[in-house]
Amino acid sequence: MNLHALRLFHVIASSGSVTRASEQLNISQPAITAQVKKFEKELGLNLLKPQGRGIALTEAGEKLAAHATRLFAVEQQIEQLVLDYQSGAKGAIRLAATYLPANFLLPAWIAGFKQKYEQVEMSITTTNSAGAMKLLLNMEADMAVFGGAAEEWEDSIQMEQLFxxxxxxxxxxxxxxxxxxxxxxxxxxxxxxxxxxxxxxxxxxxxxxxxxxxxxxxxxxxxxxxxxxxxxxxxxxxxxxxxxxxxxxxxxxxxxxxxxxxxxxxxNTIGVCTRRKEPLSAAADHFIQMIRQSPYVQTPV
Missing domain, CATH: 3.40.190.10 (Periplasmic binding protein-like II)
Known part of the structure; x- marks a missing residue:
C-alpha cells in the first residue's frame, strides 16, 4: 500500500476538503487529486464521491479513514517515543556501584536525576569493586560508579575521576x-x-x-x-x-x-567507569553530566 497516498487521503478526510488538504500539505490541488485517484485505482475502491460543490467519503472511504486515523496516531506516538529516547527523556540506566557511592552518593544523585527525568528507569546493583567491573565488562551494567578505584583497568574500560x-x-x-x-x-x-x-x-x-x-x-x-x-x-x-x-x-x-x-x-578515588568507544544512551549521558555538577565533584572532600 502506498502510505504517501494514504496520508493524502487521510488529510482530505480529516480536513473535509481537497482545498484545505492542499493548504495544510502545501501541495497543489490537482497534484493531490491525481494521486488520490491513482490510489483509488490501485485499491480498486472509490474512496471519495461528489457532494454538492465538495466531496464526501464513500462507505469504504469512511472505513479506511478510521483505520488511517489510528495508523497515523500510532506513527506520531512512535516519532515521539524516538524523540524521547534521543533526548534522554526516556530510557533505562543500569548502574553498578561499590558500597561507598551506593550508600553515600548515589541516593542523592538519583533523586535529583529522577526529579528531572522521571520516565527514565534506573536499576542499581551494589557490589564490591570486582563485582562492579564484572557487570560492566559483561554488559550487564551501563556504567559503574567506584569508591576506591582499582589500580589497573581493562583496555576496554575508561575511567573518569570525579573527585x-x-x-x-x-x-x-x-x-x-x-x-x-x-x-x-x-x-x-x-x-x-x-x-x-x-x-x-x-x-x-x-x-x-x-x-x-x-x-x-x-x-x-x-x-x-x-x-x-x-x-x-x-x-x-x-x-x-x-x-x-x-x-x-x-x-x-x-x-x-x-x-x-x-x-x-x-x-580515595571516586570515579565512573564506562566501556571504551561505546556511546552511552542520551539518558546515561545526562546522568553523568548531572553528577559532574554535584557539590562533591565541584568541591572535592
Missing part, C-alpha cells in the same frame, strides 16, 4: 589509639573490621602493608556492608580503614576517633 576523599584509620573513642599519633607498624597490629575480599579499600590497606614490608593486618571481623563494619568499631571492637565520606559524621559527633598514622596520607 577524591581521604582514607582514615578509625577506632572507638575508648580505644587506646584514639586521637593519638602512631606508626603504621603499630597500627596494623590491631584487629581490623573490614569489608569482604574484593573491596578496594581492603586491598588498599593490604597494598599499603606490602609497600612498607609489613605483615598483612588481621581481619578479625568481615562484613559485606559498610554499615555493619562501622557499627562494630563504634561498639568498641578493633579498627577500620575507610573513606572519610563514610565516617566523617561519626567522627564529628564523637562516636569514632581518627588515628593519625605517621606519614600515611592516602586518597
Amino acid at each position: 577524591e576523599d581521604e582514607l582514615w584509620f578509625v577506632v572507638s573513642p575508648l580505644h587506646p589509639y584514639a586521637g593519638r599519633k602512631i606508626g603504621l607498624e603499630e597500627m596494623v597490629k590491631q584487629p581490623f573490621v573490614m569489608r569482604e575480599e574484593g573491596s578496594s579499600t581492603r586491598e588498599r590497606l593490604f597494598s599499603l602493608c606490602r609497600t612498607y614490608n609489613l605483615p598483612a593486618p588481621r581481619v578479625a571481623l568481615q562484613f559485606n556492608g559498610l554499615h555493619e563494619a562501622i557499627t562494630s568499631v563504634v561498639a568498641g571492637y578493633g579498627a577500620s580503614f575507610v573513606s572519610s565520606l563514610v565516617v566523617r559524621d561519626y567522627v564529628e559527633r564523637g562516636a569514632l576517633c581518627r588515628v593519625d598514622v605517621e606519614g600515611i596520607r592516602l586518597r
Whole structure:
C-alpha cells in the first residue's frame, strides 16, 4: 500500500476538503487529486464521491479513514517515543556501584536525576569493586560508579575521576589509639573490621602493608556492608580503614576517633567507569553530566 497516498487521503478526510488538504500539505490541488485517484485505482475502491460543490467519503472511504486515523496516531506516538529516547527523556540506566557511592552518593544523585527525568528507569546493583567491573565488562551494567578505584583497568574500560576523599584509620573513642599519633607498624597490629575480599579499600590497606614490608593486618571481623563494619568499631571492637565520606559524621559527633598514622596520607578515588568507544544512551549521558555538577565533584572532600 502506498502510505504517501494514504496520508493524502487521510488529510482530505480529516480536513473535509481537497482545498484545505492542499493548504495544510502545501501541495497543489490537482497534484493531490491525481494521486488520490491513482490510489483509488490501485485499491480498486472509490474512496471519495461528489457532494454538492465538495466531496464526501464513500462507505469504504469512511472505513479506511478510521483505520488511517489510528495508523497515523500510532506513527506520531512512535516519532515521539524516538524523540524521547534521543533526548534522554526516556530510557533505562543500569548502574553498578561499590558500597561507598551506593550508600553515600548515589541516593542523592538519583533523586535529583529522577526529579528531572522521571520516565527514565534506573536499576542499581551494589557490589564490591570486582563485582562492579564484572557487570560492566559483561554488559550487564551501563556504567559503574567506584569508591576506591582499582589500580589497573581493562583496555576496554575508561575511567573518569570525579573527585577524591581521604582514607582514615578509625577506632572507638575508648580505644587506646584514639586521637593519638602512631606508626603504621603499630597500627596494623590491631584487629581490623573490614569489608569482604574484593573491596578496594581492603586491598588498599593490604597494598599499603606490602609497600612498607609489613605483615598483612588481621581481619578479625568481615562484613559485606559498610554499615555493619562501622557499627562494630563504634561498639568498641578493633579498627577500620575507610573513606572519610563514610565516617566523617561519626567522627564529628564523637562516636569514632581518627588515628593519625605517621606519614600515611592516602586518597580515595571516586570515579565512573564506562566501556571504551561505546556511546552511552542520551539518558546515561545526562546522568553523568548531572553528577559532574554535584557539590562533591565541584568541591572535592
